[in-house]
Amino acid sequence: MSLNFELKKRLQGFSIDVGLRIDEELMVLFGPSGAGKTMILKMISGIVSPDEGVVEVASARLFDSKSGIDLPIRSRRIGYVFQDYALFPHKTVFGNISYGIDYLEDSEIKRRVGELLEIMRLTGLENRYPHELSGGQKQRTALARTLAASPRVLLLDEPFSALDYQVREKLRSDLLNIHKLYPITTILVTHDLEEAFMLGKRIAVINNGKIEQTGSREDVFYRPRTRNVARFMGVKNIFSGTVAGFDSAHTIIQSRDLGTIKAHTPGGAALGVGKEVSFCIRPEEVIVIRPDKVLDNRVQDNLFEGEIIETTGKGSTHTMYLKIGSGGALLKIELPNFVLRKLALATGKRIRISLKKEDVWIIP
Template identity: 35%
Template sequence: MAAEISIDLVKTFPGRPPIRARIAYPVEASTVLILFGPSGSGKTTILRSVAGLEWPEQGSIQFVSRTWLDTASGVRVAPQDRHIGYMAQDYALFPTYTVAGNIGYGLHHLSALDRNKRVDEMVELFQLRGLETAKPRELSGGQQQRVALARAVAPRPLLLLLDEPLSALDAPTRVRLRDELRSLLKQLALPSIIVTHDWTEALTLGDVMAVINAGNVLQVGAPIEVFSRPHNADVARVVGIETVVKGRVVGSSDGMVQVSVNGTRLTAVEGESTGRDVFVCIRSEDVVLERGQATASSARNHLAGTVVSATVLGALAQVTIDCGFPLVAMVTRSTVEEFGLSSGVPVVAAIKAGSVHLVSRQGE
């Protein structure tokens, strides 16, 4: 039976907008909450408050039946008594400790025999065999990440907190480890909260997502729902991607991938391996609308559809098209007037293959 995590807090800092966070969601064994937003939005402050490393002036934090903070009742549970695993953005490994020493650091409550056994389990789980005596400086970025995760998980916490877990890695390693981290979290069956400003990580890792900006929680929901149906313009600006739909890779050739979305075919540039099931992500400014027969252009995708709605936003307009799936385009106000864009008008949406971004949704 699903329980709940509830976060309701106010935290102030001199010269900055206050953090006002209210998030509540059902949590099961492997539920991952994403705290998503730009730098300085308050994501890490919320995470550190859950960990007990920041003390909000007002509010409460509850995990299932445990109350970790309730300022009205004077409840303030110390970090070490919350049984939380925490991984900082820079990993914070002890430079003079070995891999085994770092993993075993939080296991002093165990006997030497049980501590060694637990460390060995973590070494096996996180694919660190043969590196037990290495120091952090001798490890790659990906290996350091696994050691930091192993150290956070080794004490068998109730909740795992990860602050930008992939940001310290180079781009190719980040792409490779994204799916690996998702698989590990599912395998651990450990509820987690992850801070990120990267939309691909949010889609790949998250079950629930809270969009945060200027200290406020703007929307909470499943990542694909938040990206594809932002509650308002503020959320749309933060997430930056208006079209997110589920698709399936049905073929590839000459460096291109063919994807089917509700029977509509799209061509994308072949990148890192994503598997068959993907999220298809398209920014509205990358969609060009055409009237009548598709014109000759460098765009690989010309999708026939009809206008669902056209909303004028000053000099620009947001147009939603039904082309077998809902597609959002951002055009000028003059284009709306010139093409007579209104509900039911037929159009062709041109999209370059390089503007169709595919994100793996394996492990759903």
């Protein structure tokens, strides 16, 4: 069932003004802490009333400020998994999962709970109390409790934020499988970039109570529409410049930091000469050129030389900062460890790099 909402609410310090339409898919609301993501879920579910707006599930109105419709929470049939799970501490796993369907016949309750216990890998734990469960088990119990009540829409508020890295990894792939099994319209709120990319086919980037960009994960990740989105998506290398001209499929930008830059412009973005723009490139897309390499066509453009001023290991990858040109612009580069070893890169070394035209993205 599709979920459609438009919400406005004034809060201390900022206001929320968002609108989205979500079909039977998993949509990620991504944004920094304090952007208003949780508040959006609370307004959809009815826990908090918006000042103005509409909430519709399958074109049935749950809330409409104009006509005064405001369905109580219990009648909305919206599933909500809280960040800290909100399991009933005085009920067992079975008691928690069956709570929403306890009006059914005993045999039906047993069947449904049994099915969910199995899917959630909780079989054998049904008589445990929440305080006897691990974090991951609590999280799965909370999800099972919500799914048992057959919600029309599922809202997940940072469901994995309180868990260890390994548990989180496992539960994320669990969630994708469960979503295939129960294809419910789902919104997942997170401030974790990796999680957003892994789970959201579509991502809405929220900042300061507004949606900055909605799109497929590739769109949001590689083609950010605003500097903020680029920043939140971990692009890091964001520079300013002026459009200096065009050649065939490329835009030529004159940048104070980097000099002349060529960028591939898909679909001929309507940029006039002289327009101030930002452009960016992801740290992992920067190409480091071997010193002995003969330059071919592929790497002829956007060539720079600079000095490595910092290298930091991050487990499987290394992050380097390269000082380029006279302006002292810093370029962040992320490389797999083996590349670093092979090219013997270290702080203080001068290297050449290339920014592929296709990977330089212009933010209008």
